Amino acid sequence: MIRIQKIALPETGRVLVISDIHGDLTLFQRLLEKIAYTPEDTLILNGDLCERGPSSLGVIRYARKLMDSSSRVFITEGNCDRLIHHVFDNDPTVFDHLAQHPHSVMNEWIEEQGKTIADFDSVPALAAFYRQTCGDEIDWLFSLPTALEADHYLFIHAGIDDRADWRETSHRSAVAIPHFYTRTHQCEKNVVVGHWPVVNYRSEAITCHNPIIALDKRMICIDGGNQVRFDGQLNALIIERNPQGDRIRFASVDHFHKVATITQCYTPPADFAGTLNYPNYTVRLLKRGTYFSLCENIALGLTQWIKNEYLEKKNDGFTAADDLSCSGLPVCTGDQVAVVDDGCAGYTLIKKEGSVGWVPKQCL
Numbered sequence: 001m002i003r004i005q006k007i008a009l010p011e012t013g014r015v016l017v018i019s020d021i022h023g024d025l026t027l028f029q030r031l032l033e034k035i036a037y038t039p040e041d042t043l044i045l046n047g048d049l050c051e052r053g054p055s056s057l058g059v060i061r062y063a064r065k066l067m068d069s070s071s072r073v074f075i076t077e078g079n080c081d082r083l084i085h086h087v088f089d090n091d092p093t094v095f096d097h098l099a100q101h102p103h104s105v106m107n108e109w110i111e112e113q114g115k116t117i118a119d120f121d122s123v124p125a126l127a128a129f130y131r132q133t134c135g136d137e138i139d140w141l142f143s144l145p146t147a148l149e150a151d152h153y154l155f156i157h158a159g160i161d162d163r164a165d166w167r168e169t170s171h172r173s174a175v176a177i178p179h180f181y182t183r184t185h186q187c188e189k190n191v192v193v194g195h196w197p198v199v200n201y202r203s204e205a206i207t208c209h210n211p212i213i214a215l216d217k218r219m220i221c222i223d224g225g226n227q228v229r230f231d232g233q234l235n236a237l238i239i240e241r242n243p244q245g246d247r248i249r250f251a252s253v254d255h256f257h258k259v260a261t262i263t264q265c266y267t268p269p270a271d272f273a274g275t276l277n278y279p280n281y282t283v284r285l286l287k288r289g290t291y292f293s294l295c296e297n298i299a300l301g302l303t304q305w306i307k308n309e310y311l312e313k314k315n316d317g318f319t320a321a322d323d324l325s326c327s328g329l330p331v332c333t334g335d336q337v338a339v340v341d342d343g344c345a346g347y348t349l350i351k352k353e354g355s356v357g358w359v360p361k362q363c364l
Contacts, residue, residue: 019046019194023053047078047157056105158195197225207325210354256338268328329357
């Protein structure tokens with residue numbers, strides 16, 4: 001059973017929706033500054049405040065401060081905000097998780113008290129520590145609703161089950177259902193989700209981290225892959241309320257500060273478009289090129305041009321070293337772009353208005 005909180009959105013004004021901050025306090029604050037957030041706005045944080053980034057505690061505490069200062073701030077739970085449940089469920093894999101994920105809010109709580117994982121010999125001992133030292137913050141995380149239901153919108157971290165009585169969606173689906181955009185649902189409202197990076201839906205298209213606003217499907221997906229993909233971003237959905245019809249747009253920020261000006265136009269070949277995404281990294285080499293190799297993505301059955309430096313030999317085949325753009329990016333003289341990777345031969349990986357792709361080095 002999921003906890004649904006009904007909220008009343010104003011008839012006019014802005015509704016700002018941000019998801020998957022993932023412990024990135026710096027980007028979160030930069031994004032609020034970029035969109036000129038004020039307490040007059042309605043602010044919705046749609047799950048996954050925690051994990052992956054360097055300051056989960058900073059995000060939690062800043063989010064609580066925002067909520068305490070305005071009755072127009074609402075927060076839903078995400079799957080990453082609930083990982084502490086494994087401790088209280090006496091899950092023995094918790095220690096493995098802490099060892100493998102140094103940027104976990106659970107590690108931050110330990111380090112804040114001057115301790116390390118080695119100071120705990122059992123999960124119950126760890127649970128007792130958390131309850132004693134940070135019980136208030138844990139209780140706050142546990143108190144977050146699963147979804148926010150408004151007049152024309154449902155804000156939920158991952159998605160809902162495809163059933164007429166969608167309010168009976170399983171909790172697991174609500175916080176962790178994968179690739180919701182490829183599914184259908186029976187809610188009459190626009191379902192706004194994060195959780196699954198939007199770039200994962202673009203295996204055959206130019207790599208792009210901008211939100212997918214599909215009102216024909218009553219779906220809006222906003223996870224820009226911040227702290228998940230090295231070329232990701234943190235998105236804010238901006239709903240400008242109007243009785244005659246809402247206007248929906250977005251803004252984003254990322255960690256790429258090296259900016260370059262395009263000095264030569266580039267139009268990539270038509271087949272130079274695609275994205276290599278989790279978990280589909282295994283490929284078959286079809287043709288080795290000077291800078292890129294044509295590969296067959298085994299799981300997807302697609303051909304993709306992969307930068308040679310990102311290909312790794314593995315057993316009898318090849319795998320990609322990371323999530324990666326397999327796209328050329330069209331650019332024009334004078335375009336301002338962010339440099340993502342200029343360490344490869346022949347081509348530079350750039351980012352322009354949320355899209356990521358390769359351009360010949362002579363374009364910069």
